[in-house]
Amino acid sequence: MTDNKDALYAAFKAKDARFDGRFFVGVSSTGIYCRPVCRAKQPKPENCTFYATAAAAEQAGYRPCLLCRPELAPGTSVTDATANLVYRAARMLEESSGSGQSLEEIAGRLGCTDRHLRRVFTAEYHVSPVQYLQTCRLLLAKNLLTDTDLPVLEVAMAAGFGSLRRFNGLFKKQYKLSPTALRKRAVEEKKHKDNVTLALSYRPPYLWDEMLHFLAGRAIAGVEVVKNGEYMRTVHLVNADGKPVYGWVRVGHDPKKYALSVTVSETLLPILPQVLARIRHLFDLYCDPGAVYETLQVMNGVRPGLCVLGARVPGCFNAFEMAVRTVLGQQITVKAASTLASRIVQTYGVPIQTAIEGLTHIFPLPEDLLSLGGAIEDHFGVLGVTAARSNTIYELVRAFVQGEIDFDLPAQPEEEMKKLMAIRGIGSWTAQYIAMRAMEWPDAFLETDAGVKKALQPYTSKELLKMAEAWRPWRSYATVNLWNTL
Missing domain, CATH: 3.30.310.20 (DNA-3-methyladenine glycosylase AlkA, N-terminal domain)
Known part of the structure; x- marks a missing residue:
């Protein structure tokens, strides 16, 4: 994308938010790099160099703009159905920036050697994984310094730096500014709360x-x-x-x-x-809603208004929680499934004190459910869960605890769906739904779903599946668009 400089400069000049996060602009006359939506004075084309990532701009010697704040840019969008190795590695580096997880561990989870990961990552992003991780930590720290009044030491620890000395040194080296000096530049007064x-x-x-x-x-x-x-x-x-x-x-x-x-x-x-x-x-x-809509706007030829620009696929915060709730929701209403899930939480969840009314429990941990004595249906039956679904949940819990299924980012959705369907009581609808929400699978399609069939009456499931071939690789987004019409 960064090869077409004329098109990129036009997007930069137009301040088009649809390009935000897709590239960054290094300005040689100032030594800073910006988001394409930056409202600073427009630099001349000959002073602009375009980079695919913030890390690449920083490795080229540019400092982040204090006006547009590159750390707030949206992340890189996945543009193919299978999510390539480098994309998944970058996402894992972002998530593990505070955990101290090594590159060898990340490469192992991705099924390759750390040497191979370094090679393909550098070829794609023009920076090493370590340099990318460093930028993730620095940008998170910059965000915390600007938007909160947390002590600098807490900022350093939250962003994944092992020591305040290392944080200060790296921050000054990269940004030519100390963390405390940056904080003084923040205009708004921040009041520290809990x-x-x-x-x-x-x-x-x-x-x-x-x-x-x-x-x-x-x-x-x-x-x-x-x-x-x-x-x-x-x-x-x-x-x-x-x-x-x-x-x-x-x-x-x-x-x-x-x-x-x-x-x-x-x-x-x-x-x-x-x-x-x-x-x-x-x-x-x-x-990237524009890329999705470019493919799915053909849905409006079937019926006007079926596809709306800006629809998102709801993911999940806790994959195990979402998977259990999905099994509970088989062949019953959404409301009934929520009721059953709430009963399980009240009975087996972990109580927690929060500052928000209604937030009282943590969803039961897989290990806690697996350790329940006796038959699982004896525990769940009194809560209104059928014996068949109770046993399906037990097998799902066991697979989670023993590591037989993996919904984390390195997961291959099509392989994990096969494992799910090997569990008695889990069919195609359940596996596709879990893949769509837990594994970020953009190409799931629930042709037997009651909502999908209602939105596209009077087509049969077989006709819907054939129709949806034109909606690849964004059939998950097509499914959500159909639900949104109900």
Whole structure:
């Protein structure tokens, strides 16, 4: 993309938000690099160099612009159905920036050697994985320094730096500015509370109301709350030492800034990169709506209004939680499934204190459910779950605990769907739905889904499947568009 300099300069000049995060502009006359939406004085074309990533711009010697703030740019969008190795590696580096996970470990999870990963990563992004990771940490730290009043030491630790000395040295080296000097430049006064609020950008448009409506209908009482235009939930993750960390998050929408406002409890600071990565996944912030609409606008030839620019695929924050709720929802209403999930949470969930009314529990851990004595149907039956579904959930729990299935980013959705369908009680609909929401699979299509069939009456499932061939590789987005019409 960065080869077509005339087109990129035209997008930069137009301040077109659809290009935000897809490239960065190094300005030789100032020594800084900007997002394509930067409102600073327009530089001359001959002073502009274009880079695919912020890391590449920094390795070329440019400092981030203090006006447009490159750390707020949306992430790189996946442009093919299978998500290539480098894309997945970059996402994993972003999520693990505070965990201390080594490149060898990441390469192992991706099924390749660290030498091969370094080679292909450098060829694609023009920076090494270590340099990319360094930029992820620096940009997160810059975001925290600008938007919060956290002590510099806490900023350094939250961003994944092992020591304050290393953080200060690297920050000054890259940005020619100390962390404290940057903070002094922040115009707004920040009042430190027991939480931290950051902005996560997206490429507009974003159908926020439709996303919130979907999540509200499937919210699990005690774990999730949707009200006043915001989504809130409890959080349980583990830190780099394997110790549990508990807290809560609140996500709102700031349409003027093309961003989501994410507030996290202070207890989650040690695992902030993990939390932000899961928020991006849940709200599909890596999506390029223009690329999706370019393919799916043919849906409007079937019936006007079937496809709307800006629809997102709801992801998930906790893959196990979402998978269990999906099994509970087989052949019953969405509301009934939420009721059953809430009963399980109240009975077997972990109680937690939060500052938000209605957030009272953590979803049961797989290990806790597996350790229940006796037959699983005896435990779940009194809650209203059928014996067949109870046994399916037990097998799903066992597969999670034993590592037989993997919904994390390195997962190959088509392979994991086969494993899911090998579990008695899980068919194509359930496997596709889980892949769509837990594994970011953009090409799932639920031709037997009641909502899909209702939106496209009177077509049969076989006819729908044939029709949807023209919607590849974005059939998950087609499915969501169809649900949105109901």
